[in-house]
Amino acid sequence: MISNQHEVTIKASDLRGILEYVPLYRNQTFVIAVDGSVIECDNFPNLVTDIAVLRSLGINVVVVHGIGSQLKAAGKARGVQLSDVYGNDPVDDATLSLAREVSANVLQTIVDTFTTKNLKCATVNAVRATEVGIISGIDYMNAGRIEKIDFKSLENLLSLGMIPVLTPTAVNREGKVFRINSDLLAADVAAGLGATKLIFMTVTRGLMVGDEKAVAVPLGEAKDLMESRREMIDPRVFSKVKCAIRALETTRTQRAHILDGREFASLLTELFEKVGCGTMIYSDEYQKIRPATPEDASGIYNISRISSSEQNLVYRTREEIEGKIGTYFVYEMDGSIIAFVSLQDIGEGCAELASLHVQPFYQGNDVGTHMVEFVEHKAHQAGFKRLFALSTKSAPFFLQVAKFEEVSPRELPAARLEKYKKSGRNSKVFVREIA
Ligand SMILES: CC(C)(COP(=O)(O)OP(=O)(O)OC[C@H]1O[C@@H](n2cnc3c(N)ncnc32)[C@H](O)[C@@H]1OP(=O)(O)O)[C@@H](O)C(=O)NCCC(=O)NCCS
Numbered sequence: 001m002i003s004n005q006h007e008v009t010i011k012a013s014d015l016r017g018i019l020e021y022v023p024l025y026r027n028q029t030f031v032i033a034v035d036g037s038v039i040e041c042d043n044f045p046n047l048v049t050d051i052a053v054l055r056s057l058g059i060n061v062v063v064v065h066g067i068g069s070q071l072k073a074a075g076k077a078r079g080v081q082l083s084d085v086y087g088n089d090p091v092d093d094a095t096l097s098l099a100r101e102v103s104a105n106v107l108q109t110i111v112d113t114f115t116t117k118n119l120k121c122a123t124v125n126a127v128r129a130t131e132v133g134i135i136s137g138i139d140y141m142n143a144g145r146i147e148k149i150d151f152k153s154l155e156n157l158l159s160l161g162m163i164p165v166l167t168p169t170a171v172n173r174e175g176k177v178f179r180i181n182s183d184l185l186a187a188d189v190a191a192g193l194g195a196t197k198l199i200f201m202t203v204t205r206g207l208m209v210g211d212e213k214a215v216a217v218p219l220g221e222a223k224d225l226m227e228s229r230r231e232m233i234d235p236r237v238f239s240k241v242k243c244a245i246r247a248l249e250t251t252r253t254q255r256a257h258i259l260d261g262r263e264f265a266s267l268l269t270e271l272f273e274k275v276g277c278g279t280m281i282y283s284d285e286y287q288k289i290r291p292a293t294p295e296d297a298s299g300i301y302n303i304s305r306i307s308s309s310e311q312n313l314v315y316r317t318r319e320e321i322e323g324k325i326g327t328y329f330v331y332e333m334d335g336s337i338i339a340f341v342s343l344q345d346i347g348e349g350c351a352e353l354a355s356l357h358v359q360p361f362y363q364g365n366d367v368g369t370h371m372v373e374f375v376e377h378k379a380h381q382a383g384f385k386r387l388f389a390l391s392t393k394s395a396p397f398f399l400q401v402a403k404f405e406e407v408s409p410r411e412l413p414a415a416r417l418e419k420y421k422k423s424g425r426n427s428k429v430f431v432r433e434i435a
Contacts, residue, residue, distance in 0.1 A: 025054075025057060025058070025059050025196075025271075026057065026058040026059070027058055027059075027060070028059055028060065028195075028196040028197075029059075029060040029061070029062065029158065029190075029193050029194070029195040029196065030054065030059055030060070030061055030062075030195060030196065030197040030198075030199060031061075031062045031063075031064065031186050031189050031190035031193065031195045031197070031198050031199070032051065032061060032062070032063050032064070032186075032199045032201060032267075033063075033064045033065075033066070033182055033183055033185075033186035033198070033199065033200045033201065033240075034047070034063060034064070034065050034066065034110075034201045034261065035065075035066040035068065035069070035182075035200075035201060035202045035203065035261065036065065036066045036067045036068045036069040036070045036071070036102075036106055037066075037068065037069035037202070037203045037261075038201045038202065038203060038261030038262065039065060039066075039070075039106055039109055039110065040069055040070060040109075041203070041261065041262050042262075043261065043262050043263065043264060044109075044113060044261070045113055045116070045117070046264055046265065047201060047261055047266075047267060048113045048114060048116075048117050048119065049117055050265060050266075050267040050268045051063075051114075051117075051119065051163070051267070052117045052118070052119050053268060054267075054271075055119060055161070055163070060158040061163050062154060062158070062163065062164050062165075062166070062189055062190075062193065062195070063110065063121070063163055063164070063165045063166070064165075064166045064168075064182050064185050064186040064189060065106055065107065065110055065165065065166070065167060065168070065182060066086070066168060066182040066183075067099060067102045067103050067106050067167075067168055067182075068085050068086045070102045070105065070106055071085055071095075071098060071099055071102045072085055074098050074101070074102050075095075075098060078098065080094050080095070080098055081094075082094075082095045082098070083095045083141075084143065084179065086181060086236070086239070087143065087168055087179050087180055087181035087182065087184075088143075088181055088239070089140075089143065090138060090139060090140045090141050090143055091140065091141050091142040091143040091178075091179045092141055092142070093141075093142065095142070095179070096141075096142040096169075096177060096178075096179055099168075099169060099179050100169055100177060103167045103168060103169050106167075107123055107165065107167055110165055111123070111165070114163065114165075119163060120160075120161060120162045120163065121162060121163040121164070121165050122157050122162045122163070122164055122165065123164075123165050123166075123167065124153055124154065124157060124164045124165070124166065125170075125171075126149055126150040126151075126153045126154055126164070126166065127146060127148075127149050127150075127166060127170040127180070127185065128146075128147045128148040128149075128150075128170060128171070128172065128173065129144035129145065129146060129147055129169075129170035129171060129172050129178040129180055130144060130145060130146075130147040130172050130178070131143070131144060131145075131172070131178065132144060132145050132178075142177070142178055142179055143178065143179055143180075144169075144170060144172070144178020144179060144180045145178075145180065145184075146170070146180060146184070146185060146188055147172070149188060149189060149192055151192045151193055154189070154193060155193070166182075166185060166186075166189065168180050168181065168182040168185060181239070183200065183239050183240050183242075183243040184243050184246075186198060186200070186243065186247075187243035187244065187246045187247040188246075188247075190247045190253050191246070191247045191250040191252075191253055194250075194252035194253070194365075195247075195252070195253055196252070196253065196254055196255065197253070197254075197255050197256070197257065197271075198243075198244060198247045198248075198253055198255075198256040198257075199256070199257045199259065199267065199270075200240045200243075200244070200256070200257065200258045200259065201259055201260075201261035201266075201267070202236065202237070202240065202258060202259070202260070202261060203260065203261060203262055204234060204236075204237055204258070204260060205260050205277075205278065206237075206258045206259065206260070206277075206278040206279030207222075207225075207233070207237055207241060207258055207279040207281075208233070208234065208237065209225060209229050209232050209233060210229075210232045213279065214279050215276070215279060215280070216279075216280045216282065217279065217280070217281045217282070218281075218282060218283075219245065219248050219249070219281060219282065219283050222241055222244070222245055222281045223245060225241075226238070226241060226242065226245070237258060240258055241258070241281065244256030244258070244281045245281070248281065248282070248283040249283075252365055252366075253283070254282060254283045255280055255281070255282050255283070256280070256281045256282075257270055257276070257278055257279065257280050257281075258278050258279045258281075259277065259278035259279075260277070260278060263277065266278065288331055288332060288333065289329050289330070289331050289332075289370070289371065289374045290329065290330060290332065291326070291328070291329055291330075292325050292326075292328035292329060292330045292340065293325070294322065294325055296325065296328070296330055296337060296340075297318065297321050297322045297325050298318065299330075299336075299337045300321050300325075300328060300330070300337065300340050300355075301316075301317075301318040301321050303337065303340070303357060303359065304316060304321070304340075304355060304357060307357050312357070312392075312393055312394070313355055313357055314354075314355070314423070314425070316355070324342065324344070327342045327343055327344050328340055328341070328342045328355070329341050329342075329343070329371070329374065329375065329378075331358075331367055331370070331371060333362075337359075338358065338359045338361075338362045338367065339356075339357060339358040339359065339362065339367050339368070339371055340355065340356075340357055341353060341354070341355060341356040341357075341371045341372075341374075341375055342354045342355045343375050343378055343379060345382075345384075346388065346412070346413050346415070346416040347413040347414075347415050347416065348413035348414070349383075349384060349385045349386065350384060350385065350386045350387070350388060350412075350413050350416075351379040351382070351384040351386070351387050351388070352387070352388045352389065352390070352416065353372065353375045353376075353379075353387055353388070353389040354389075354390070356368065356371060356372070356389070356394075358371070368397060368401070368402070369401055369402060372402045375387070376432060376434060379434055380434050384434055385433070385434055386431055386432070386433055386434060387431065387432045387433075387434055388411075388412060388416070388429060388430065388431050389402075389404055389429075389430045389431075389432075390420070390425075390427040390428070390429055390430070391427055391428055391430065392425055392426070392427050392428070395428050395430075398428075398430040399430065402432070403432065404430035404431060404432045405430065405431055405432070406428055406429065406430055407429055407430070407431050408429065409421075409429045411429065411431060412429060
């Protein structure tokens with residue numbers, strides 16, 4: 001048993017601080033991956049209380065549990081030579097059989113503890129596994145990988161106020177059981193559900209690089225660390241960071257946290273205090289946005305041609321786009337342009353955010369909002385005082401989401417007003433004062 005070493009208490013006045021976050025997090029989904037070693041420590045009931053606090057604030061929670069520590073102990077007690085502990089190595093029959101048994105016990109502990117805290121949970125067969133197979137000549141036997149996750153079932157449970165609890169074993173189509181890695185499962189569940197946070201509860205203080213704890217790490221830096229400092233990072237934490245990166249590379253999951261599950265209230269401290277207590281890895285949207293290059297011109301042209309045929313964007317010829325390519329920024333994902341925007345100097349200390357377009361499949365994932373914030377930041381850096389945007393169909397986006405203000409076209413700089421009149425589009429004009 002690991003003792004609860006860092007007992008602290010929460011004052012009633014702290015509730016004020018917490019309440020500030022209520023509107024921010026309400027209806028969001030957090031996926032919490034809990035290591036087996038956390039479930040067996042004294043602090044686990046306290047962690048479940050923290051989860052109950054999250055539920056009471058309207059946050060949806062999914063729990064994915066591990067079994068490594070319990071499996072190790074059972075292997076030792078029964079004299080079984082384990083071929084794998086954490087679901088990363090080849091899994092022989094004896095190891096799988098013990099993993100199944102241990103997993104059932106750990107799950108029961110979770111359900112029992114949730115029951116004592118009045119939390120509704122449900123174990124759910126939402127994961128279909130398939131074999132890892134043979135890698136570099138090594139047969140991984142009963143080690144599985146995730147083939148499919150039934151997100152609809154998870155969402156249905158969440159909508160009923162239940163906490164789905166997922167285990168690190170799953171079956172394939174034929175009912176054959178496989179051992180899967182719980183960190184990876186948590187990452188894929190977070191990405192697929194569009195969870196805002198993926199939280200790993202483990203038994204280290206966070207991402208330690210040697211003796212130093214990384215507190216807030218942008219995604220790009222986390223990737224660099226994984227390559228350049230691999231030997232200085234605990235392999236178990238390394239696996240969590242790898243899974244965090246996997247989830248953060250989707251558009252929605254923005255933050256991953258690695259926390260010490262032995263520490264009293266670590267979950268609440270991390271989420272609700274300005275300076276948390278573990279490691280946060282965050283998706284740095286700006287890193288996905290880059291200045292366009294001449295090679296991007298034809299991609300931008302093709303996308304904007306379609307958008308202009310729907311009257312969303314002004315039609316611009318390929319030559320026009322090539323000529324102004326230096327004003328464009330693109331949002332790239334897996335090598336494809338999924339959004340672009342242009343920032344133009346329109347005189348009199350004003351800039352225009354023009355040609356904003358997000359590919360339909362990616363709309364509604366905050367990409368447009370990030371592009372606007374990015375352009376505003378660039379305009380600020382360049383010394384502009386006002387940022388204009390003109391739109392015929394996206395007024396609600398600029399007003400309600402991007403927080404622009406609608407103004408009369410007469411507010412436009414003279415030369416731009418002249419162009420506006422000539423275009424005959426009768427666009428609405430929005431402006432954001434640049435701080
Ligand atoms: C407008 C546009 C850039 C928004 O991009 P996005 O990535 O979907 O935006 P975000 O995800 O940051 O914001 C989405 C929010 O804006 C709202 N929104 C976006 N376009 C809207 C529109 N035309 N009318 C009403 N609301 C709109 C969404 O409903 C959503 O609201 P919610 O968060 O309450 O659900 C995108 O829809 C687009 O490319 N449209 C076609 C081109 C265009 O009109 N460009 C603007 C002229 S320059």
